[in-house]
Amino acid sequence: MKHVSPLPAYLVKRYRGWKATSFAENRAWYRHLADEGQHPRAMIISCCDSRVHVTAIFGADQGEFFIHRNIANLVPPYEPDGNQHGTSAAVEYAVTALKVAHILVVGHSNCGGVKGCLDMCSGHAPELEQKSSFVGRWMDILRPGYERVQDIEDLEDRRKALEKEAVLVSLDNLMTFPFVKQAVEEGKLTLHGLWNDIGEGGVSEYIPEDKVFRPV
Amino acid sequence: MKHVSPLPAYLVKRYRGWKATSFAENRAWYRHLADEGQHPRAMIISCCDSRVHVTAIFGADQGEFFIHRNIANLVPPYEPDGNQHGTSAAVEYAVTALKVAHILVVGHSNCGGVKGCLDMCSGHAPELEQKSSFVGRWMDILRPGYERVQDIEDLEDRRKALEKEAVLVSLDNLMTFPFVKQAVEEGKLTLHGLWNDIGEGGVSEYIPEDKVFRPV
Amino acid sequence: MKHVSPLPAYLVKRYRGWKATSFAENRAWYRHLADEGQHPRAMIISCCDSRVHVTAIFGADQGEFFIHRNIANLVPPYEPDGNQHGTSAAVEYAVTALKVAHILVVGHSNCGGVKGCLDMCSGHAPELEQKSSFVGRWMDILRPGYERVQDIEDLEDRRKALEKEAVLVSLDNLMTFPFVKQAVEEGKLTLHGLWNDIGEGGVSEYIPEDKVFRPV
Amino acid sequence: MKHVSPLPAYLVKRYRGWKATSFAENRAWYRHLADEGQHPRAMIISCCDSRVHVTAIFGADQGEFFIHRNIANLVPPYEPDGNQHGTSAAVEYAVTALKVAHILVVGHSNCGGVKGCLDMCSGHAPELEQKSSFVGRWMDILRPGYERVQDIEDLEDRRKALEKEAVLVSLDNLMTFPFVKQAVEEGKLTLHGLWNDIGEGGVSEYIPEDKVFRPV
Secondary structure, three states: OOOEOOOOHHHHHHHHHHHHHHHHHOHHHHHHHHHHOOOOOEEEEEEOOOOOOHHHHOOOOOOOEEEEEEHHHOOOOOOOOOOOOHHHHHHHHHHHHOOOOEEEEEEEOOOHHHHHHHHHHOOOOHHHHOOOOHHHHHHHHHHHHHHHHOOOOOHHHHHHHHHHHHHHHHHHHHOOOHHHHHHHHOOOOEEEEEEEEOOOOEEEEEEOOOOEEEEO | OOOEOOOOHHHHHHHHHHHHHHHHHOHHHHHHHHHHOOOOOEEEEEEOOOOOOHHHHOOOOOOOEEEEEEHHHOOOOOOOOOOOOHHHHHHHHHHHHOOOOEEEEEEEOOOHHHHHHHHHHOOOOHHHHOOOOHHHHHHHHHHHHHHHHOOOOOHHHHHHHHHHHHHHHHHHHHOOOHHHHHHHHOOOOEEEEEEEEOOOOEEEEEEOOOOEEEEO | OOOEOOOOHHHHHHHHHHHHHHHHHOHHHHHHHHHHOOOOOEEEEEEOOOOOOHHHHOOOOOOOEEEEEEHHHOOOOOOOOOOOOHHHHHHHHHHHHOOOOEEEEEEEOOOHHHHHHHHHHOOOOHHHHOOOOHHHHHHHHHHHHHHHHOOOOOHHHHHHHHHHHHHHHHHHHHOOOHHHHHHHHOOOOEEEEEEEEOOOOEEEEEEOOOOEEEEO | OOOEOOOOHHHHHHHHHHHHHHHHHOHHHHHHHHHHOOOOOEEEEEEOOOOOOHHHHOOOOOOOEEEEEEHHHOOOOOOOOOOOOHHHHHHHHHHHHOOOOEEEEEEEOOOHHHHHHHHHHOOOOHHHHOOOOHHHHHHHHHHHHHHHHOOOOOHHHHHHHHHHHHHHHHHHHHOOOHHHHHHHHOOOOEEEEEEEEOOOOEEEEEEOOOOEEEEO
């Protein structure tokens, strides 16, 4: 496996710094987590985007949140076809094995995946329509959302609306999983939809009664 | 969408605390990230496990790492079949759009997904063998790794070895993606395999010459 | 004193968030409390259990309740023997110095201390019967309550009944303190017995006429 | 038991408000806590004083902290004499049954118990020296601390110093418990000393190297 390289020095340095400070000060907690296992209270589904740190926003410490991150924080519909569904596996594990009490779907501003979806659905990104485009096929999950925002004239507004649709489509798809639906109906699980404005540090949450996202 | 609930108060409190302190102190940087887009240096593929905070270990700040997290930090093989492959989409976006310089695959100790795979492959978890088990189907990716560790007698040792195989299988699979292979061969991308011992705060990296993981 | 460690970073973060938000918004009230002293209206005696937040249940703000928390919310009988009695000291201070108007004894479901007492009294926890077991000796206070519930057949019912006995035994013991008895008889102090069902969010109160706990 | 009274109406109202709002929104989490038990990360030992809300300061939510509150946040020395030691029982349960990773001893400004100790030790409170004074006997735990501060001239400074001694004496006494000492030495438990300035919203922590409390 000659294609594997040594860890870059800047990461080695940072790791050593962490080990000598944060880890050293919290050794007892890490020991506890290793010995006693994890009991996270919530699952968070957010984007891979390097600018979205839900751990920072919610002051998350080791052991608190089970976190799945993918492009555009999407959850596909329930499809038990024997294929590999990484997101569905994460949801299944969180709900049936860890029995988390909440699932938070966290979208964000300036999302590259959502922008790609917008370009693709409006015919401006033929490369994403190829069968061989993993990003294109992944963003297909958001097509139903595109239909609801395509008439918004201002491009910036349309993009923001589609970022929020990514949250709503995922919340809807979550309810197609039998074990999610059951846990929600039994009052053991709650679902939450959030959208993070990176530049403003804002967090809005979806208010189902009013069908809008409103600042927390 | 009446199944969506308001954000729990403890998270609202934490968010407000973050907004008034960390965000307020770094407003300029968040503004910059929103206006100029992300330019992450590396992609990290790690587990959803709540105890694994690579952002902490590598002192990651907003904007530095494009992070994909799934069960057991797995990458499936290249399979451009038109289906939804969330992990492959994340890798494609990181390498072809963001042009990251490194991909780090980070495994860890006490991994619940790997333990499930071990139980399944050794015949002790029939429920994971069902077509309808998303976790089971997802962990199928690691079956080739199981074959290489099944003769290790001590159960604890076998589990650790399989956790490391999860990293190696993923690194091998990464090279089956044409755009990854090309970037690696052109010297534009390096791949790295790590394993984090949660309780000890240890990080080992794969040394291809010696075919072992060695403490950083 | 080299065994003292720095505060974990996640608590430092949370403290800073609180200081910049809740504290900043209520600075005048904190100033007032510091300058004028405390004048709590009630004393609450509840369990150390992390799941029982009487401050949340009763919307307590800074300055309202004088709160003593111990294992299983127990009050020992009056015993002025010159030894250290932390609970008795708290009751004495609340009644004679602060002159609180109410004492609430708050029991709860799934109480680990009560479960230990049940195991011990029924002969299933010899380790708790050791002279050196602080938990065992502390739970001795509840032995008179065990005698009243030991004939309840269903184990779950027996445990719940003993949790309520922990409240009743404590209320009885409170009346053995001369200063409590006098204040109650002079109409300056009222005593209240509550039991909190954690999972249901229920609060029941003891109705002396009917000798039962009834939902509030 | 005719000395038990109905819950005051203002508390009934508050409880109903909580049930209909906070509880309703977090029902899933309460259900989880009831079904799965508590796994608190830390034990907090703080004063009964109504003005000290460590739950607020550290944004504690249900399930996070095992909290013991007594007069002046004191821990007596290890004394396995078969008597009832509520504080020792709480420490034993937290360390041996719950295996918490941290114990925080939190003192505070304007502490009435500490003021009583100062008066008593300097001969100005003969009533506290009675064998029958529970507060006096409880505050005896702090006598070793008084000796270290008695030469501070300014009364206000002397009181503050003794409030901090209450934290230090407790930390020392904690280490006399064999199970605390062992867990600390094995790196499974850390001890922390804090002092909260109520009016300023300040939190200082004890720095063993410098033998001072310093703002967090």
